[in-house]
Amino acid sequence: MIGAMTNQSLIPVVVNGAAGKMGREVIKAIAQAEDLMLVGAVDKNPAYLGQDVGEVIGCGALEVPILNDLQSVLVLATQEKIQGVMVDFTHPDSVYDNTRSAIAYGVRPVVGTTGLSEAQIKDLAEFADKASTGALIIPNFSIGMVLLQQAALQAAQYFDHVEIIELHHNQKADAPSGTAIKTAQMLAELGKTFNPQVVTETEHIPGARGSKLEEDIRIHSVRLPGLIAHQEVIFGAPGQIYTLRHDTSDRSCYMPGVLLSIRKVTQLTSLVYGLEKIL
Ligand SMILES: NC(=O)C1=CN([C@@H]2O[C@H](COP(=O)(O)OP(=O)(O)OC[C@H]3O[C@@H](n4cnc5c(N)ncnc54)[C@H](OP(=O)(O)O)[C@@H]3O)[C@@H](O)[C@H]2O)C=CC1
Numbered sequence: 001m002i003g004a005m006t007n008q009s010l011i012p013v014v015v016n017g018a019a020g021k022m023g024r025e026v027i028k029a030i031a032q033a034e035d036l037m038l039v040g041a042v043d044k045n046p047a048y049l050g051q052d053v054g055e056v057i058g059c060g061a062l063e064v065p066i067l068n069d070l071q072s073v074l075v076l077a078t079q080e081k082i083q084g085v086m087v088d089f090t091h092p093d094s095v096y097d098n099t100r101s102a103i104a105y106g107v108r109p110v111v112g113t114t115g116l117s118e119a120q121i122k123d124l125a126e127f128a129d130k131a132s133t134g135a136l137i138i139p140n141f142s143i144g145m146v147l148l149q150q151a152a153l154q155a156a157q158y159f160d161h162v163e164i165i166e167l168h169h170n171q172k173a174d175a176p177s178g179t180a181i182k183t184a185q186m187l188a189e190l191g192k193t194f195n196p197q198v199v200t201e202t203e204h205i206p207g208a209r210g211s212k213l214e215e216d217i218r219i220h221s222v223r224l225p226g227l228i229a230h231q232e233v234i235f236g237a238p239g240q241i242y243t244l245r246h247d248t249s250d251r252s253c254y255m256p257g258v259l260l261s262i263r264k265v266t267q268l269t270s271l272v273y274g275l276e277k278i279l
């Protein structure tokens with residue numbers, strides 16, 4: 001129980017991508033959280049410009065208009081007594097600039113948008129360090145995915161062969177998914193050699209064997225309407241297959257992780273990559 005909180009003790013939050021699939025869920029979750037206060041909603045979709053974000057998402061007026069200028073909304077967040085947080089669920093093309101802007105304004109970013117390169121994450125980490133600003137980059141906010149990744153790390157102690165299949169709705173802009181990349185990176189960090197080649201392979205159609213990220217770990221991406229977000233990590237050994245699978249059936253599954261991240265980022269002074277590091 002959080003108890004009676006005055007406006008001055010609430011964490012001010014800006015949501016970027018507020019009218020999108022994830023942004024809408026995040027707005028609802030913030031509106032129901034007693035310790036958070038929505039101070040800004042940003043979206044580039046012109047259909048919603050100037051409209052009350054609560055009305056747009058169907059949860060009743062929240063007295064927060066959807067604006068399209070992130071910088072001016074970040075300024076609003078800096079006028080509160082407590083340092084603000086920006087939650088970003090926008091697009092791979094803009095997430096780097098959005099995150100840099102938030103750090104520059106002293107607003108702590110919680111980044112759910114995928115598609116940042118390793119170099120961009122490194123650069124943002126250095127920028128956050130210099131500014132002593134907490135920042136979170138979380139490719140997947142669901143607890144089920146953290147558990148899958150932990151199980152994969154355990155299984156990797158006993159299996160030398162592994163491939164990843166990620167399956168998403170066909171409105172997804174980036175491939176492979178941020179989650180699949182993070183999963184492959186976590187496996188690679190174990191420092192073992194995966195998938196020793198047993199024959200010389202020829203791809204008669206380029207891409208047939210998927211993309212290869214770290215340590216020869218292949219990722220295969222499926223895009224279909226009807227899917228939300230799914231991932232399999234498949235381990236193979238002579239005579240056996242061990243499959244780990246996570247299925248998302250509703251985007252509400254990400255909200256406990258998003259709320260936790262908003263609260264945790266206020267206690268950080270550097271950038272952290274991955275939900276598993278703040279649980
Ligand atoms: N970390 C996690 O757990 C999860 C991450 N994601 C990631 O989050 C991102 C968003 O996903 P989703 O909500 O499904 O996508 P949507 O396309 O449904 O929503 C994105 C919203 O952001 C708007 N937008 C795009 N660019 C900008 C910008 N530069 N400034 C402000 N608003 C912008 C879009 O407007 P318009 O429609 O006009 O383009 C749209 O309204 C993706 O990268 C996805 O992979 C998704 C689910 C979970």
Ligand SMILES: O=C(O)C1=N[C@H](C(=O)O)C[C@H](O)C1
Pocket residue numbers: 114139140168172176177178179180228229230
């Ligand atoms: O676009 C999505 O939907 C999702 N994107 C994230 C990713 O790229 O990993 C997280 C989740 O898979 C849903």
